[in-house]
Amino acid sequence: MKLRIATAALMVAAFSLPAFAADEFYVVQDVKTKKCTIVDKKPTDTSMTVVSPSGTIYKSRTEAESGMKTVKVCTSN
Secondary structure (H helix, E strand, O other): HHHHHHHHHHHHHHHHHHOOOOOOOEEEEOOOOOEEEOOOOOOOOOEEEEEHHHOOEOOOHHHHHHHHHHHHHHHOO
């Protein structure tokens, strides 16, 4: 019985986890190449810098793409 409950709980977690996955997008710039890209995780190393205004977190990739067009360091490349 305990095994069934544990299996059911794991299955529910496995199916609901992707729903919470990529709902944050950041406009970042590579420090060396100065190229801007969109990522779905906040950069933790120093090779990438968040360049969106005031560290804006976008809810969709298309929203981030539109935001990237307004970032001055990304449009000057």
